[in-house]
Amino acid sequence: MRILDPHIHMSSRTTADYEAMYGAGVRAVVEPAFWLGQPRTSVDSFIDYFDALVGWEPFRASQFGIRHFCTIGLNPKEAGDPRLTGVLDIMPRYLEKDGVVAVGELGYDSMTPQEDHAFAAQLALAVAHELPALVHTPHRDKLAGTRRTLDVVRESGIAPGMVVVDHLNEVTVPEVVDSGCWMGFSIYPDTKMDPTRMVAVLRDIGLDRVLVNSAADWGRSDPLTTRRTGEAMLAAGFDDDAVDRILWRNPMEFYGQSGRLDLDPTRQADAAAPAEFAGNSIMRGARA
Numbered sequence: 292m293r294i295l296d297p298h299i300h301m302s303s304r305t306t307a308d309y310e311a312m313y314g315a316g317v318r319a320v321v322e323p324a325f326w327l328g329q330p331r332t333s334v335d336s337f338i339d340y341f342d343a344l345v346g347w348e349p350f351r352a353s354q355f356g357i358r359h360f361c362t363i364g365l366n367p368k369e370a371g372d373p374r375l376t377g378v379l380d381i382m383p384r385y386l387e388k389d390g391v392v393a394v395g396e397l398g399y400d401s402m403t404p405q406e407d408h409a410f411a412a413q414l415a416l417a418v419a420h421e422l423p424a425l426v427h428t429p430h431r432d433k434l435a436g437t438r439r440t441l442d443v444v445r446e447s448g449i450a451p452g453m454v455v456v457d458h459l460n461e462v463t464v465p466e467v468v469d470s471g472c473w474m475g476f477s478i479y480p481d482t483k484m485d486p487t488r489m490v491a492v493l494r495d496i497g498l499d500r501v502l503v504n505s506a507a508d509w510g511r512s513d514p515l516t517t518r519r520t521g522e523a524m525l526a527a528g529f530d531d532d533a534v535d536r537i538l539w540r541n542p543m544e545f546y547g548q549s550g551r552l553d554l555d556p557t558r559q560a561d562a563a564a565p566a567e568f569a570g571n572s573i574m575r576g577a578r579a
């Protein structure tokens with residue numbers, strides 16, 4: 292089983308997670324820019340974080356045989372903070388970088404006017420840079436939030452096929468299924484969507500434009516829920532090709548629209564050995 296996890300926050304995970312993911316078949320990940328658990332107080336904190344997403348974390352992943360790509364964005368939880376609106380001004384220079392395969396994650400948390408502004412501005416950046424957009428749906432008031440999210444996407448003029456609407460469930464997916472947008476599902480160990488429920492959704496809506504991710508971060512989460520979903524699909528009668536489509540070909544197709552999803556391992560070596568990390572002692576003893 293080969294897996295591209297299209298939404299996982301590896302900065303918050305351990306090297307043991309990377310090893311377990313490789314063992315489970317994960318060969319590539321997309322790490323969306325998000326918050327750090329506590330609010331950042333300045334744009335400079337984002338610069339350091341974005342630099343880590345395009346430099347340090349791909350190098351760390353490469354030690355474990357995993358290709359690392361990222362998305363760059365002002366996340367929904369911080370989009371309403373007036374100290375951070377300048378993040379929108381520094382984003383364009385990151386959106387030009389090789390490992391950046393989308394804008395995001397962006398979208399609503401509390402659906403405030405400030406969030407409206409950041410949401411629309413970032414969809415405009417996605418259009419201007421010809422990149423896909425990763426749109427998060429709010430965890431509270433999810434149905435209304437998903438409807439309003441789709442309205443903003445439509446008004447932006449971005450092609451629906453360039454958008455994934457993420458963190459969907461059985462209640463919100465009917466809103467998105469006819470929109471032309473991709474549908475993202477985050478599979479958690481014991482809350483929200485689980486592998487069994489995901490299989491039922493796949494039976495219902497089919498395999499088109501569906502992405503399955505672990506969304507693992509600092510909270511209780513499991514970086515192997517992609518694999519567990521593949522196993523649940525097989526147990527339910529889906530074949531290997533269907534599993535490969537959901538866990539590999541679909542995310543390749545979606546993020547491939549960036550033109551930057553380059554999995555050539557010979558180029559990984561070049562990209563993953565920035566001089567400033569050479570000889571970094573914490574990587575010694577990791578997978579050669």
Ligand SMILES: [Zn+2]
Nearest residue numbers: 323325396506
């Ligand atoms: Zn996320």
